[in-house]
Amino acid sequence: MAVNPTQTRIRNAAIRLFAKKGFHGVGIRELAQAAKVSPASLYHYIGSKEELLADIMWESLERLLSAAMLATTDVADPREKLGRLVTLHVVAHAVQSKETAVVDNELRSLAPKLRKRVIDKRDAYEQLWAETIEQGAEAGLFRSDHDGLARRALLEMCSGVARWYSTKGEIKLDTLASEFTDIALRSLGTGEAPPQPDMDRCRTIVKYTWGTKV
Amino acid sequence: MAVNPTQTRIRNAAIRLFAKKGFHGVGIRELAQAAKVSPASLYHYIGSKEELLADIMWESLERLLSAAMLATTDVADPREKLGRLVTLHVVAHAVQSKETAVVDNELRSLAPKLRKRVIDKRDAYEQLWAETIEQGAEAGLFRSDHDGLARRALLEMCSGVARWYSTKGEIKLDTLASEFTDIALRSLGTGEAPPQPDMDRCRTIVKYTWGTKV
Incomplete structure (x- = not known):
């Protein structure tokens, strides 16, 4: 296309x-x-309209993957590598907010056959993040992320930029990238663990509010 | 309704x-x-269909706000308070993923008049997060978040749960809430700042990849 x-x-x-x-x-x-x-x-x-959507999504992810590989190819330190991944992802979602929003929102609209090709490409991209986090954990720089929760949390956080950031607004792209890199690296840090949540209380409130047993 | x-x-x-x-x-x-x-x-x-959407969104946010107030009403420590906000938001988005996804995705579909009422409710909810982060910064427990970037980052991270988490999957709700609380609190921590991103390199790559000058 x-x-x-x-x-x-x-x-x-x-x-x-x-x-x-x-x-x-x-x-x-x-x-x-x-x-x-x-x-x-x-x-x-x-x-078909669906093939057009699949092409748009696949191409967008392919571009993001190439750009991410380009951004990290010469870096050895996992912290610097992750910082580059975050920066690139955030900037891409800030300046290409429509295209990336379509990628993020419309996977549900693809039939399984077309979806697979797009998911494979997305997985290849996320694999770069997973490897970088793992590399940092092996070097004792990051906490380990066995279940991939930190990776998912950070990806959603960075993709969210497409939903609220405006390049015409007051917050500069440099500030945005710098703050998000900071958050990502701090969150993966190996420092003392903060206090844990009170899940029992949360369960009671969710049941009271939504009537859902959790 | x-x-x-x-x-x-x-x-x-x-x-x-x-x-x-x-x-x-x-x-x-x-x-x-x-x-x-x-x-x-x-x-x-x-x-009208649009009024129905606005009602659904407003009600959903009203419930989330009430639940969040209920969850934090008796807490003084800003770290514990933020932990409760994160836990509640994550659990709500995990178990009410369709409702919360509609709230998160369809603001664009409301005309300005109907949109204002929904945005006011959303702002009231986000204000709880802003106050908690500010309280933590004043107590020297969190970094300050003058431009609200940390708040937005954490909210998007937690809302993203509705997009990928399945209550039928392998990851337990307790693990999810605990990891996300951990990430949020670490990211706001006052420890040594991690290394900063290389924005110039990122600009060059974005221009090369998407043809967009940033």
């Missing part, structure tokens, strides 16, 4: 509309109109 | 469908069918 001007136009219109209204909220006619092609020739370019 | 069985049925069907297909992807007929009412009587109950 995205090899000639028409395909690029379709792809950009799709990202804009999917980000705004969700995949299921965008009709083929609306997409064709936004991309300035007829519905018939739209199908010629994209196969 | 949600004061009689029909309203509860409509509300639950709407949450299920909005979470699955997005607000714009769900038609009135489909919603009526799922809630087992006629389209005409659906309008009698909900006003």
Whole structure:
């Protein structure tokens, strides 16, 4: 995809509309109109709306993976490596917020066959994070993350930037990247463990509030 | 809303469908069918589809706010208070993943007038987090968070649970809450600052990869 001007136009219109209204909220006619092609020739370019979504997601993850490899290729220190992963992820989600939001929100919209290809690419990207955290744990610099919870927590934290950050707002990209790197590295630190939560109390409140037994 | 069985049925069907297909992807007929009412009587109950969404979001945030106040009302130590906020938020997003996902994803779907009421409620909830972090900073227990970046980072991290956690999976709710509390408290800790990111390198890579100047 995205090899000639028409395909690029379709792809950009799709990202804009999917980000705004969700995949299921965008009709083929609306997409064709936004991309300035007829519905018939739209199908010629994209196969199906679902294939277009899968292509957009796969390409976006492929770009993120390449960029992350490029950012970390010459670094040995796991702390510096993780700092670069966080910085790149945060900046990508800040400046490409529509594209990344589509990747993050629309996995549910893909049928299993198309989904697998996208998930494989996402897993390859997350593997970079997992390896870096593991490397840091082996070097005694990070706590270990056997169940991958820290990795997931940090990825969601950094992806969340696409949902609230505005490049036109008051917070500079440098401040954002620096603060998020700081949070990520502190959270993985090997210092004294902070106090633990009171789960019993939380269970009681959740049952009282939502009627859900947990 | 949600004061009689029909309203509860409509509300639950709407949450299920909005979470699955997005607000714009769900038609009135489909919603009526799922809630087992006629389209005409659906309008009698909900006003409009957008008002129904706003009600669902407002109610969900109101419940989260009440639960969070209940969870923290008798705590003085800001670390313990933040631990309780994190635990409650994580557990709520784990067990009420559809409802909370609708709240997190569909703000874009509300017109300004309806949106304001929902945002005010969300702000009241986030204010609890802001006050707790500030209280910790004043006591010298947390780093200060003047620009609210740590608060946003932690909220997104905890809300992200609704996107990937399954109560049927291998990770227990207690482990999840405990690890997330640990991450949150460590990240706010006042210990030595970790190394800073190399933004210049990241800028170059982002420009090379996405063609975006940052």
